[in-house]
Amino acid sequence: MNIQANLKEVLSELPANVRLVAVSKFHPQEAIMEAYQAGQRIFGESKVQEMTEKYEALPKDIQWHFIGHLQTNKIKYMAPYVAMIHGVDSYKLLADINKQAAKCNRRIPCLLQLHIAQEETKFGFSFDECTAMLETENWKSLDHVALQGVMGMASNTDNMEQVKNEFQSLHTYFQQIKKQFFADAPDFKEISMGMSHDYPIALQEGSTMIRVGSKIFGERVY
Numbered sequence: 001m002n003i004q005a006n007l008k009e010v011l012s013e014l015p016a017n018v019r020l021v022a023v024s025k026f027h028p029q030e031a032i033m034e035a036y037q038a039g040q041r042i043f044g045e046s047k048v049q050e051m052t053e054k055y056e057a058l059p060k061d062i063q064w065h066f067i068g069h070l071q072t073n074k075i076k077y078m079a080p081y082v083a084m085i086h087g088v089d090s091y092k093l094l095a096d097i098n099k100q101a102a103k104c105n106r107r108i109p110c111l112l113q114l115h116i117a118q119e120e121t122k123f124g125f126s127f128d129e130c131t132a133m134l135e136t137e138n139w140k141s142l143d144h145v146a147l148q149g150v151m152g153m154a155s156n157t158d159n160m161e162q163v164k165n166e167f168q169s170l171h172t173y174f175q176q177i178k179k180q181f182f183a184d185a186p187d188f189k190e191i192s193m194g195m196s197h198d199y200p201i202a203l204q205e206g207s208t209m210i211r212v213g214s215k216i217f218g219e220r221v222y
Contacts, residue, residue: 001218003031004038010199010212018203021065021192023213025050029057031217036062042083044211048074055081067151067211069123072096076103084109086151086192086211089124091133094145101144109148111192114173116166117155124152127173134181147182149190149208150174154198163198167205174206 011020021044024032032043032054041061045051046068055064055078063083070087079100088094088110101108115124125133133139139147152170154163174191182188194202194210202210 003034003217006216007035007038007040010215013200013203014210015203017208019209021067021209021211022216023067023195023211024054024217025068025213027213027217029054032058032062035216044086044213048077051082052077070097075100079106079108080104082108084111084148086111087113087123089113089115091136091138094139094142094147098142098144107144107146109146109187111149111151111190112147114150114152114170116152116170118157118162119155127169130173131177134177146187147185148187149192150177151190151192153195154193154202160198160201164201164205167193167198167202167207171206 007022014020019042020040021042022035022040023044025044025046036059042063042065044065044067045054048066051064051066064081065084065086066078066082067086070085070093072093075097085097085108088097094110097108097110112130113124114130115126150170150173154166157163170193171191178188190208191206192209192211194207196212196215199210199212
């Protein structure tokens with residue numbers, strides 16, 4: 001498994017405005033260091049405890065992105081250092097992140113997670129729920145979180161037409177709320193979509209951030 005070669009291959013396919021989140025969850029620190037030595041600085045984790053252990057052990061210029069489903073009681077452990085939280089799927093969660101970020105005197109970048117897949121197992125706002133949350137404007141008083149875009153996961157299917165439609169729907173929704181709620185917010189610009197098996201389609205549909213694990217690190221070791 002040549003992590004550095006795999007990483008370079010993925011990076012070579014990315015347009016200049018797209019960032020790669022190397023999904024390192026369940027992979028050992030040695031694997032992360034191999035990618036780090038090839039220049040990768042953004043890594044994605046889905047378990048707060050695992051991410052915190054890696055944060056404490058590895059170089060401090062790594063940006064840790066939390067890409068899993070977040071439980072409110074775990075926020076405090078990563079609030080001091082997390083670079084971005086991808087999976088905000090309720091106003092309550094956003095408010096809780098804000099509260100913990102305030103204690104650390106930080107402003108944590110967050111993405112709104114939208115449910116675009118056909119599977120029920122995926123988390124996220126429906127488009128209507130997200131719009132309703134934004135319309136209340138309560139989020140505007142949360143000074144310690146910075147909404148910077150949206151995130152979504154397509155259905156886990158071989159039907160790439162369906163995947164394409166799901167990514168399209170997220171991109172369209174992003175443009176809609178950007179215009180309606182974030183017209184004056186230059187930082188609201190991220191569309192986090194695309195994983196190892198479908199990121200080429202996500203790139204075609206306007207992704208600014210892809211989350212790739214197995215294509216770089218190999219299949220996960222549980």
